[in-house]
Amino acid sequence: MKDDAKSRKTALTEHLKASILTLRLQPGSDLDEAHLSDAFGLSRTPLREVFRQLAGEGYLDLRTNRSARVTEMSYTTLRDFFLAAPMVYGAILQLAAQNATRTQIDELKEAQQAFKAALRSGSGEDRALANNRFHDVTGEMSGNVYLLPSFNRLLIDHARIGMTFYRPQTTSISDNLSMASQQHDAIIAAIEAGDEAAAAQLAEDHWNLSRDQIELFVMPDALDAPMGIAPLSKPA
Amino acid sequence: MKDDAKSRKTALTEHLKASILTLRLQPGSDLDEAHLSDAFGLSRTPLREVFRQLAGEGYLDLRTNRSARVTEMSYTTLRDFFLAAPMVYGAILQLAAQNATRTQIDELKEAQQAFKAALRSGSGEDRALANNRFHDVTGEMSGNVYLLPSFNRLLIDHARIGMTFYRPQTTSISDNLSMASQQHDAIIAAIEAGDEAAAAQLAEDHWNLSRDQIELFVMPDALDAPMGIAPLSKPA
C-alpha cells in the first residue's frame, strides 16, 4: 500500500466522510486543522483543499476566519428531506433501470451482500455505511449529472438520520431493517430487468418505510392514541 | 470599494462564474493558474481554493496534475437536462410559493425588471445572466438544501444552453423570449399569491418552452416535413 501525499489526502477524505456519515463527528462539530494535519501527515494546504471539496459536497460548512464545521441537521429539515428524497430517488432509480451496466449491477449485488452481512453481525455504523454504499451505486447507475448533486446530498443526511433513529436494537427496528433489505433485493431485480416503473415505485416505498420508522420513533405513543394528530416534536 | 484579498477572491469567483455561464469561457477550456493569479492579484493558494469550490458547484472539473477545465457539455446531456429540470424546478417553485418572504419577492421583481431591460437593450450575455439571476432567487426562496445542489447545477447549463441556442436574433426567438418574460411575471404572481399548484404548472410550462425552442433550433426543417420523425442530431 502506497503512502504518498495523494494517498494520505484520499485517506483523510474518506475518514472525514465516514466519520460524518456515522455521526462520530456530530453535526455542528468544529474541525481542527492543526490536529488533522498532524494526524494524517499533511500540511494545511492540501488539508484545506479537502475541506473545500467536502464543503461543496455538503459534508462541511466553511465560515471565513472560523473553523470548518460539520453541516448541521435540524429537525425542521426532516420535512424538506422527505419531500425531496422520494422524488429525486424515484428519478434516479428509473434512470438506473434504463442505464445500468453489467459491471454496475454486480457492484450493486456486492453492496447488498455487504449490507446483509452488516445486518447480521455489524455495528450500527457498519449498517449505515453499507446502506450508503448501496444507494451510492444506484446513483452511479443513473449517470445523470443534474440529479446526482442533490442525490448525494440526500445520502449524507439519510445516513445520519439512520444513525439517529435506528440506533436502539428493538424488535420493530429489526423488522424494519429486514424489510429494507428485501426492498433492496427488489430494487436490484427491477434494475436488472430494466423495469423503470417498478424501480420508481420501489423508490417511493423505500422512503415511505424510512419515514414511517422515524415517525414511530419520534412519537411512539401515537399508536395508542385514538386517531390523535401527532405533530413532529423535538425528542430529548 | 475595498480591495483586500477577500474582495479579490470573490471578484475572481464572480468573474469565473459569469464567464462560464456566458460561454466566454467555453466548455472544456483549460484555466491557467499563473495567469489568473497574476490578473487578480492573488497567490495560487487562494486561487486553487476558488477552483475547488467552483468544481464542487459544477462549474469546473479538476484533474490531478492537470489544469482545471470548464465543465464539458455534450449533446447527450440535453436529454438528462430536460428530464431533471422540470421536476426539480417544479418542486423549487412549489416551495418558493410556500416560503417566499416579502424581501425575496421584492428581489425577484427586481431581477425580472433587469431581465426585461436586458431583453430590450442588452446583449445575449446580459440576458443570460439576468435570467440566471431570476431563477437563482426562486431557488433561494425554496430554502430546501436538498434540492438546491441539483437546481444550481441545472442553472449553470440552463444559461449555457441558452447562450448556445438563443444567439441568433430571429423573430421566433424574440417571440420566445417575450413569452418567457410573461411566464416570469406569472411565476411572480403565483409566488406572491402562495399558489403552489400554479407555480408547479408554470415551472413545467417554462421548461417546455425552452425545450421547444431548442428543438426548433436543432431541427428547423422538421416543421416543413410531413409528420417526419426527427431525432436529435448534432448541429454543425
Place this chain on the structure above:
DNA sequence: CGATTTTTTAATGTATACAAGTTGTATTTT
C-alpha cells in the same frame, strides 16, 4: 465590584519556496 478597554494568545488566510509530475522537443536508434 462590574464593565470596558487593552494585551495576549491562538486560529485562520495568504504568499512564496520547493518538490513532483507532465508535456514538448531534440537526439538517438533501428
Place this chain on the structure above:
DNA sequence: AAAATACAACTTGTATACATTAAAAAATCG
C-alpha cells in the same frame, strides 16, 4: 524516415513562513 528515448521547460502539488483576524485573558477605569 519512423519510433523510441532522454532531456528540458513548464505546470501542478505540497510545505512552511508570514500576515491577519477573531477569541480569550488581563488590566484599567468608572
